Amino acid sequence: MDKLSQQKSGGGCTISKRIVEAYVGEYASGKSEVAVNRALELSRDGRKVNLVDLDIVEPCYTLRPIKKELESAGMTVLAWETRDTIGLGEAGNIIKPECRWALYREGDVILDIGYGVEGAKTLNLLEGVDETPEMQIFAVINVKRPMTSTVPEILDYIKELGPIDGLINNTHLGDETTPEVVEEGARMVTEVSKILGIPVVATTADQEVAKKIGQQDVMGNPVRPLTRFMPRTFW
Amino acid sequence: MSEKPITGEKRAFMTGNEVVAWAALAAGADIMYGYPITPQNEIMHYWTRQIPKYGRKFLQTEDELSAGFTTVGGVLAGLKAFTATAGPGNTLMQEPLSMAEMMRLPVVTVVQQRGGPSTATVIYSQQEVTLTTLGGNGEGMRVVYSPSNHQELFDYTIKSFNTAWKYRFPTFVLGDGYQAKMRESVTLYDPEEKGITFVTPERYVGKPGTPGVDRDPGHYRNTYNTEEELFEVLQQHFADFEKMAPEVIEYSQESVEDADVIIIGHGVVFRGVRDAVKELREEGLKVGYFRPITLRPFPAEQLKALATQGRKLLIAESAQGQLARLVKDAIYGATAEIVPMFRPGVGITTEQIVAKVKEVL
The missing domain is CATH 3.40.50.970 (Thiamin diphosphate (ThDP)-binding fold, Pyr/PP domains)
Incomplete structure (x- = not known):
């Protein structure tokens, strides 16, 4: 169980072992990478996991190339497959019907919500949100993204995203990422967390970098190591 | 501002x-x-x-x-x-x-x-x-x-x-x-x-003063009624372009001096080309690359100088010969052999380029 769920059940707010998390954030902030890794982590713990690709602007590009691989790890992946999208045209921009009903599935649900603020509105299209009080919406932030590179910019951006339950510091510079880069993000995201009163759920980093940082970052946030899948996907 | x-x-x-x-x-x-x-x-x-x-x-x-x-x-x-x-x-x-x-x-x-x-x-x-x-x-x-x-x-x-x-x-x-x-x-x-100095933009229309009195009239045309007039204007364009070309043309090349195969690629494909040359050189193979950065004006003289007898020019592009058309035009008369590697609309990886070079070497 992660830190946040422990706090919640400890406080008696929501007694639910089911984990439902939606990952939102600035375009190219690393939502998919964080969501995929989270789904894998839960799956490895022997949980029943549904990973849902909810990018309605550019669907079928993100998870499609790694869908089979993720499924072989034991999870259910709700995303278009190449053969399903042939004939749909440019971006096949139609929500996969089963994604819309994903919250009614048994087991954990990890939602990868693509495409920034417009993507965050996708949550309105989901069925069963009201019946899923355990749903947590996490904003993924990379302070090396130019639109979210300062505390005031991040605050402005989060306001646009709508309700958020937790923050994820996913600060990186691709192959050039160092622990210092990640910790610069940790400081900024933690400051945002204090201002907004929204917890930092985790700092995420590539395995090598995560190893150097340790189990907690400089601000005391738990570190989630990431296996990088996205360089193998299209967008 | x-x-x-x-x-x-x-x-x-x-x-x-x-x-x-x-x-x-x-x-x-x-x-x-x-x-x-x-x-x-x-x-x-x-x-x-x-x-x-x-x-x-x-x-x-x-x-x-x-x-x-x-x-x-x-x-x-x-x-x-x-x-x-x-x-x-x-x-x-x-x-x-x-x-x-x-x-x-x-x-x-x-x-x-x-x-x-x-x-x-x-x-x-x-x-x-x-x-x-x-x-x-x-x-x-x-x-x-x-x-x-x-x-x-x-x-x-x-x-x-x-x-x-x-x-x-x-x-x-x-x-x-x-x-x-x-x-x-x-x-x-x-x-x-x-240290980059920006060229200051200038109005074409709506300049102050009376045309023909305070300043030359601005006469910008895309329509001509006589052939002679158009011919003359175009000659000036061609001359200006030719004069500009050496100042604007950009390209890069590496390991070409002793190369048996020179790979030509531009844009995103060049990333694969560069890595392929590095890999092939490490294996001791005589391979280099030539990359046009300006596709127009094209670095024609520079490429032609490399297109010598006995050499192979491997043109790698995600198209069915569009870069190749520019290359052929540039090196006309040269005797190097052209080897196409055309993959229209799909990516070209380093591994594919390496394999192709080994096939033709």
């Missing part, structure tokens, strides 16, 4: 489209005109998200014809104006850009290539080389840069404004869907802090 978009240097993790928008801001572009088309949309998105802070402007038109013509209009009014498009949008843009060629207007256009013909695909392609280098009717002259990474996308977008305004030829930055969407680190900088 408000504060500067970038001060000092900043390392950032970005998509190619964002890089273009930031570069245009850094270059002091006044206005973007555009019509949405994947994969260039985020250039518009990020431009419009940023401009309220910096006092710049944006106009969304009803189609690419209008986007092109309004960009022409912006330039006539003395604005550093640009547009961005792709695929069938690029086809429509050719009419206004042809007008820019005829009138020698410094219009800057960013093209993020799609697969074609028609709307086809949006991810990976180099199938707009012919259209972007030679797309106008008549024989207009233009400059086309082909960047291969985000840093170059930033650098050459900035440079394109200066090239356009200095030489008064429409200038293009030819990217592709993959570069547009790919994420990579880039150093953003203020060009002026780097």
Whole structure:
């Protein structure tokens, strides 16, 4: 169980072992990478996991190339497959019907919500949100993204995203990422967390970098190591 | 104008489209005109998200014809104006850009290539080389840069404004869907802090004073009623372009001196070419590369000098011979053998290039 769920059940707010998390954030902030890794982590713990690709602007590009691989790890992946999208045209921009009903599935649900603020509105299209009080919406932030590179910019951006339950510091510079880069993000995201009163759920980093940082970052946030899948996907 | 978009240097993790928008801001572009088309949309998105802070402007038109013509209009009014498009949008843009060629207007256009013909695909392609280098009717002259990474996308977008305004030829930055969407680190900088001096834009129309009295009349034409007149004007364009070419042409080459095979690639494919040469050299194979950065004017003399007897030129491109057409034209009369590696609308990996070189060596 992660830190946040422990706090919640400890406080008696929501007694639910089911984990439902939606990952939102600035375009190219690393939502998919964080969501995929989270789904894998839960799956490895022997949980029943549904990973849902909810990018309605550019669907079928993100998870499609790694869908089979993720499924072989034991999870259910709700995303278009190449053969399903042939004939749909440019971006096949139609929500996969089963994604819309994903919250009614048994087991954990990890939602990868693509495409920034417009993507965050996708949550309105989901069925069963009201019946899923355990749903947590996490904003993924990379302070090396130019639109979210300062505390005031991040605050402005989060306001646009709508309700958020937790923050994820996913600060990186691709192959050039160092622990210092990640910790610069940790400081900024933690400051945002204090201002907004929204917890930092985790700092995420590539395995090598995560190893150097340790189990907690400089601000005391738990570190989630990431296996990088996205360089193998299209967008 | 408000504060500067970038001060000092900043390392950032970005998509190619964002890089273009930031570069245009850094270059002091006044206005973007555009019509949405994947994969260039985020250039518009990020431009419009940023401009309220910096006092710049944006106009969304009803189609690419209008986007092109309004960009022409912006330039006539003395604005550093640009547009961005792709695929069938690029086809429509050719009419206004042809007008820019005829009138020698410094219009800057960013093209993020799609697969074609028609709307086809949006991810990976180099199938707009012919259209972007030679797309106008008549024989207009233009400059086309082909960047291969985000840093170059930033650098050459900035440079394109200066090239356009200095030489008064429409200038293009030819990217592709993959570069547009790919994420990579880039150093953003203020060009002026780097010693880049911006060419000051100048009004074509609406200048102060009375034409013919205080100043020469501005007589910008895209229509001529006599053949002789057009012929004369075009001769001047050709002469100006030829004079400009040595100052504008850019290319890079490596390990070519003793090479048995020289791989030629541009844009995003060059990334694979460069790595393939490195790998093959490490295996002791005599392989080099030649990469045109300007597709127009094309580094013809430089490539021809390498196209000597007994050598093989392996042309790798995500198109069915569009770069090859430029190469053949450039090296006409040379005796090197041309080996095509054409993969229209799909990617080319380092491994595929390495395998192909080994097959032909």
